[in-house]
Amino acid sequence: MTWIQDYQPAGGLWVSALLAALPIIVLLVSLGVIRFSAHLSAALALVTALGVALLLYRMPAALAFDSAAMGVVFGVWSVAWIAFHAVYFHNVTVATGRFDAIKRVLAGFSEDRRLQALLIAFGFGALLEGVAGGGSPIAITAAMMAALGFPPVKAVVLALLANTAPVAFGGLGNPLIVLGRLTAPIMHLKQDQATELFSAAVGRQVPVLALIIPAFLVVVLAGWKRMLEVWPAVLTAGLAFAAMQFVASNYISASLVDVLAALTAMAALWILTRFWQPATVWRFDGEEAPAAAKSLGAAQAERGALYAWMPYIILILAIFLSRIGTIFKNLPAWLDLTKLLHKADWIFAWPGLHNHVVQHPPITAKNAPYAATLTVDFLFSPGTVALIAAVIAGFAMGGRPKLLLTTYRKTLFQMRWALATIFMILGIAFVMNYSGATQTLGLALATTGAVFPLFSAYIGWLGVFLTGSDASTNSLFGPMQVISAQQLNLNPILAGATNTSGGVMGKMISPQNLSIGATAIGQSGKEGSLLRQTFLWSLLLTAVVGVISLLQATILTAMIPSP
Numbered sequence: 001m002t003w004i005q006d007y008q009p010a011g012g013l014w015v016s017a018l019l020a021a022l023p024i025i026v027l028l029v030s031l032g033v034i035r036f037s038a039h040l041s042a043a044l045a046l047v048t049a050l051g052v053a054l055l056l057y058r059m060p061a062a063l064a065f066d067s068a069a070m071g072v073v074f075g076v077w078s079v080a081w082i083a084f085h086a087v088y089f090h091n092v093t094v095a096t097g098r099f100d101a102i103k104r105v106l107a108g109f110s111e112d113r114r115l116q117a118l119l120i121a122f123g124f125g126a127l128l129e130g131v132a133g134g135g136s137p138i139a140i141t142a143a144m145m146a147a148l149g150f151p152p153v154k155a156v157v158l159a160l161l162a163n164t165a166p167v168a169f170g171g172l173g174n175p176l177i178v179l180g181r182l183t184a185p186i187m188h189l190k191q192d193q194a195t196e197l198f199s200a201a202v203g204r205q206v207p208v209l210a211l212i213i214p215a216f217l218v219v220v221l222a223g224w225k226r227m228l229e230v231w232p233a234v235l236t237a238g239l240a241f242a243a244m245q246f247v248a249s250n251y252i253s254a255s256l257v258d259v260l261a262a263l264t265a266m267a268a269l270w271i272l273t274r275f276w277q278p279a280t281v282w283r284f285d286g287e288e289a290p291a292a293a294k295s296l297g298a299a300q301a302e303r304g305a306l307y308a309w310m311p312y313i314i315l316i317l318a319i320f321l322s323r324i325g326t327i328f329k330n331l332p333a334w335l336d337l338t339k340l341l342h343k344a345d346w347i348f349a350w351p352g353l354h355n356h357v358v359q360h361p362p363i364t365a366k367n368a369p370y371a372a373t374l375t376v377d378f379l380f381s382p383g384t385v386a387l388i389a390a391v392i393a394g395f396a397m398g399g400r401p402k403l404l405l406t407t408y409r410k411t412l413f414q415m416r417w418a419l420a421t422i423f424m425i426l427g428i429a430f431v432m433n434y435s436g437a438t439q440t441l442g443l444a445l446a447t448t449g450a451v452f453p454l455f456s457a458y459i460g461w462l463g464v465f466l467t468g469s470d471a472s473t474n475s476l477f478g479p480m481q482v483i484s485a486q487q488l489n490l491n492p493i494l495a496g497a498t499n500t501s502g503g504v505m506g507k508m509i510s511p512q513n514l515s516i517g518a519t520a521i522g523q524s525g526k527e528g529s530l531l532r533q534t535f536l537w538s539l540l541l542t543a544v545v546g547v548i549s550l551l552q553a554t555i556l557t558a559m560i561p562s563p
Contacts, residue, residue, distance in 0.1 A: 001060055001062070001063070001356055002356055002357075002358060002369075003059065003060055003063055003356065003357055003358065004357075004358040004360065004367075005057075005357060005358065005359055005360065005363075005370075005435070005436035005439065006057060006058070006436060007363070007436055007439050007440050007443055008440070009056050009057050009058065009436075009440075010056065013440070013443060013444050013447065014444055016056075016440050016444075017440050017441050017443075017444035019052065019056050020052065020056070020432070020436075020437035020438075020440040020441050021437075021441060022048050022052055023045045023046070023048040023049035023052060023428055023431075023432060023437075024045070024462070024465070024466070026041075026044055026045045026048045027041055027042065027044075027045040027428075027511060028531075030044055030045070031511060031514075031527060031528045031531050035528040035529075036528070037417065037525050037527065038417070038418075038421045038511050038512075038514060038515040038518075038527040039417045039418075039420045039421045039424070039515070041511065041527075042420075042421045042424035042425050042428070042511055043424055045424070045425075045428050046068065046424045046427050046428050046431070049068075049427075049428045049431040049432055049435075049437070050064055050065070050068060050431055052432075052435070052437060053067075053431050053432075053434075053435035053437065057435045057436055057437065059434075059435045059436075062352060063352070063353060063356060063357060063434065064431060064434075064435065066350065066351075066352045066353040066372075067353055067372075067430045067431050067433070067434035067435070068427040068430060068431050069427075070350045070353060070372060070374065070430050071423075071426040071427040071428070071429055071430030071431065072423045072424070072426060072427045073374065074374060074426050074430065075422045075423045075424075075425065075426030075427070076423060077374075077376050077381070077383075078426075078469075078472075080419050080422045080423065081381060081383035081384070082135070082136065082381065082382045082383035082386070083135035083136060083139065083383075083415075083418070083422070083512075083516050084383065084411065084412075084415055084419065085383045085384075085386040085387045085390065086128075086135065086136025086139055086140060086383075086386055087136070087139045087140070087143075087411055087414070087415060087516070087519075087520055088386070088387070088390055088407065088408060088411045089136075089140075089311070089315060089386050089387075089389060089390040089393070090139065090140045090143055090144075090520075091407050091410065091411050091414075092311070092390045092393060092394045092397075092399065092404065092407055093311050093393070093397070094147075095399065095403055095406075095407045096394060096397040096398060096399045096403070097397075098308070098310070098311055098397045099144075099147065101307060101308035102144070102308045102309065103144075103147060103148055104308065105308040105309070109270070109273065110273055110277065110281075111281050111283070112230070112277070112278055112281045112282050112283075113150070113221065113222070113282055113283055113284065114218050114221060114222055114226065114227070114229075114230050114233070114278070114282055115230065115233055115269070115273065115278070116145070116148065117145070117150075117158055117162075117217055117218065117221055118214055118217065118218070118233055118234070118237050118269060119266065119269055120141050120144055120145055120148075121141050121145065121158045121159050121161075121162035121217060122162045122165065122213065122214055122217060122237055122241070122265065123237065123241075123262055123265045123266040123269060124141060124144075124262070124266065125137040125138075125140075125141040125159060125162045125163055125166070126162070126165060126166035126241065126258055126261060126262035126265065127258070127259065127262035127263065127266070127312075127316070128140055128141070129163060129166040129167060129170040129171075129258055129262075130166055130169065130170060130171075130172065130256075130257070130258025130259040130261075130262055131171075131172065131258075131259060131315065131316050131319040131320070131382075135468065135512065135513055135516040135517075136386070137159065137162075137163050137166075138156070138159045138160060138163055138513055138516055138517045138520070139516050139517060139519075139520035140520070141155075141158075141159045141162070142155045142156040142158075142159040142517050142520050142521050143155075143520045143521055145158065145159070146521045149284070150284075151284070152521040152522070153521075153526055153529060153530065153533075154221070155521060156514075156517035156518060156520075156521060156526075156530055157220065157530060157533050157534060158217055158220065158221060159517060160507070160508035160509075160513065160514075160517060160530065160534050161213070161216065161217055161220060161508055161534065161537065162213065162217055163507050163508065163513075164209060164213060164504050164505055164507060164508060164541060165206065165209060165210040165213045165241065165245075165504075166257075166258040166261070166262065167464075167470050167503070167504040167507050168202045168206050168470060168500045168501055168503075168504050169199075169202070169245075169249065169254055169257035169258045170258060170470065170471075171382060171471065172254075172255040172256070172258075172259075172319070172323045173195075173199065173253065173254030173255040173256075173257060174471045175469075175470035175471040175473075175474050175500055175503075176195050176198045176199050176202065176254045176474075176500065177195055177254065177255075178471045178474050178475055178478070179194075179195070179198050179474040179478045179496050179499075179500060180192070180193075180194035180195030180196075180197075180198055181194075181195075182474070182475065182478050182479050183478055183479055183482045183492070183496055186365070186479060186482050186483060186486075186492070187482065187492055187493075189563060193563060195254060196254070197493050197561050197562075197563065198254075198493065198496050198497050198500065199249045199250070199253075199254035199257070200249060200250045200561040201493050201494060201496075201497035201560060201561055202249060202497045202500050202501055203245060203246050203248070203249025203250050203257070204246070204249075204250070204552075204559050204560075204561075205497060205498070205501045205545065205548050205549070205552075206245065206501050206504065207241075207242035207243070207245045207246045208242075208544075208548060209501075209504075209541065209544065209545070210238055210241045210242040210245055210261075211238040211239065211242045212238065213238065214233075214234045214235075214237040214238040214241075215227055215231075215234045215238065216537075218230060218234060220537075222282055226282055229278050229279065229280070229282070230278050230282075232272060232276055233269060233272060233273070233276075233278075236265075236268045236269060236272045237265050237268065237269055238265075239268075240261075240264045240265045240267075240268035240269075241261045241262070241264065241265040242261075243264075244257075244260050244261040244264040244265075245257055245258075245261040248260045248261060250561075255323060259316075259320075310393070310396065310397075311389075311393040311396075311397065314389050314392055314393045314396065315386065315389040315390075315393065318385050318386075318388060318389040318392070319382060319385050319386075319389070321337050322337060322338060322341055322379075322380060322385045323338055324336065324337055324338055325337065325338025325339050338380070341377075341379040341380040342377065342379075342380050344377070344378045344379045344380075345375055345376065345377045345378070345380065346375070346376040346378065347373060347374070347375045347376075348373065348374060348376075349371075349372065349373050350372040350373065350374060353372040353434065354371060354372040354373060355369035355370065355371060355372070356369070356370075356372075357369070357370040357372075357434050358370065359439075362443065362446075362480075362483055362484060362487055363439050363443075363479070363480050363483065364479070364483070365483065370434065372434070390404075391404060394407075414519060414522075415516075415519050417515065417519065418512070418515040418516050418518075418519040421511055421512050421515040422468070422512045422515070422516075425466065425468065425510075425511055425512045426472075428466060429466045429472065432466070438462075438463075438466075438477070439480060441459075441462065442459050442477055442480045442481070442484070443480075443484075445458065445459050446480075446484040446488070449488065451550065452484065452485070452488055452490060452495075453490065453494065453495070453498060453546065453549035453550045453552070453553040454543075454546035454547065454549065454550045455546065456481060456485075456495055456498040456499060456502065456546070456549060457498050457499075457501065457502025457505075457542050457543075457545040457546035457549055458502060458542055458546065459477050459480075459481060459499060459502065460473050460474075460477060460481075460498065460499035460500060460501065460502030460503030460504075460506070461502045461503060461505050461506040461538070461542045462477075462506065463477045463499070463503055463506065464503040464504070464505075464506030464507055464510055465506040465509055465510050466510075468507070468510035468511075468512040468513050470500060470503045470504060470507070473499065473500075473503040473506070474496075474499060474500060474503070477499050478496055478499055481495040481496055481498070481499045482495055482496050490553055491553065491557075491560050493560060493561060493562075494549060494552055494553055494560050497549075498545065498546070498549040501545045501548075501549075502542050502545045502546065502549075504545075505538050505539075505541045505542040505545060506538065506542070508534045508537070508538050509531055509534050509535050509538045511527065511531075514527040514530045514531055515527055517530065518530060
């Protein structure tokens with residue numbers, strides 16, 4: 001069968017958009033108001049999405065359920081596989097006892113909780129986002145901070161807030177690579193050229209946020225007054241990260257932006273603390289100085305740093321080697337491990353859905369079948385690389401096969417509900433996308449005309465809220481943003497970049513990321529509480545992105561890169 005999408009099934013665009021938003025409304029109300037668990041809320045929203053697709057959009061049942069099934073499988077491989085093995089990697093460091101050494105090094109860095117939050121949530125979290133993404137920074141940094149004595153829920157909130165700065169370039173630039181590949185034909189550009197332009201454009205938006213996120217983190221943790229006490233550290237972390245983020249995104253490669261920016265920020269913090277420490281050490285109410293921190297000097301902590309961080313060095317090296325072909329072009333065949341790993345990719349069309357849905361203007365330039373292909377990159381996936389790194393690191397840390405297998409089983413039990421939530425959230429996203437509901441929502445926001453750049457950020461925010469992935473929201477909304485901008489005589493590079501930058505702010509409230517963070521600290525069922533603590537910040541920071549985009553479209557047009 002062939003079915004043509006209808007973007008105004010209720011007659012008027014905004015009425016249709018309101019009805020199209022019902023799955024999102026159900027999800028938000030269930031999580032934030034009724035306080036259902038994430039997996040139950042996602043299940044209700046998935047049922048709602050199917051109901052809207054069948055009853056409002058008149059989507060054939062076979063196509064609707066096929067799209068839900070494809071979303072679930074996409075979630076299994078593209079999201080859950082990565083997030084699960086990131087948590088497994090962390091659990092291996094705990095099971096082998098190596099995480100205790102990491103805690104001692106962090107305590108040697110500074111006893112001040114504010115500086116620890118900057119180093120772990122902001123610096124180390126950005127490094128993990130750069131090499132893997134997929135929820136791993138939230139899971140690992142939240143677990144690390146909770147193990148160091150941070151209140152568990154506060155640890156997740158800090159991890160979620162800090163994860164805004166690096167997401168646009170996460171997974172070695174994957175969101176921008178995806179965006180470039182999808183929109184290059186629309187703009188009549190080469191794929192690499194489009195990716196470079198989007199990288200440069202995003203690199204002129206998100207550094208503004210990177211400058212303020214460290215201060216924002218400390219204010220949320222300890223308050224405005226306590227933040228001013230550590231302003232040298234806040235300024236150092238933000239400025240170092242933002243400067244390298246701009247330089248790398250505009251002049252080096254989208255694939256290396258987060259890695260270089262994170263390492264620069266962490267190194268800058270380390271150098272600063274060799275010469276400066278806050279006048280008073282800030283700890284949580286009633287907390288005493290830990291014995292380990294009193295007995296372990298900074299010099300001793302530095303001597304043990306290589307030993308402590310060895311598992312993460314292995315992880316970074318493994319992912320770097322797997323991506324070497326995307327970072328360095330024209331490598332000899334025997335050095336291009338990336339090309340070798342890609343030989344195991346499996347690309348197939350989803351039965352019953354591929355090219356059976358037809359899109360039409362303004363989503364596409366003309367009537368066109370909507371492809372439904374799935375790529376399973378067995379060896380290239382960051383999840384597979386993280387699994388391999390976990391095994392190598394586990395053996396290097398003295399772990400035995402039985403310990404690694406037992407840890408794997410425990411991780412699977414630990415993440416069972418988070419994984420279920422991921423599957424259903426991606427099912428919702430695919431049903432809404434193939435039924436036309438997401439396109440209806442995007443078109444409604446596009447009617448804002450001259451202020452479209454402002455609302456463009458919220459379109460990206462919506463996509464990441466639904467999928468938990470900036471790469472996924474670029475897949476969902478990137479082409480629509482570019483085409484809508486062209487119709488409004490706005491710069492399509494700016495529209496695509498704003499979709500990416502705005503999407504970053506949806507990361508902290510995405511149900512699957514809330515679930516991953518809560519599960520990582522043993523607080524499943526707290527997702528609603530996390531949502532209430534991050535939702536307002538998410539909206540406000542998205543508004544900042546929107547204002548930056550609006551200024552670039554009207555006054556600061558010279559900031560937009562051109563071919």
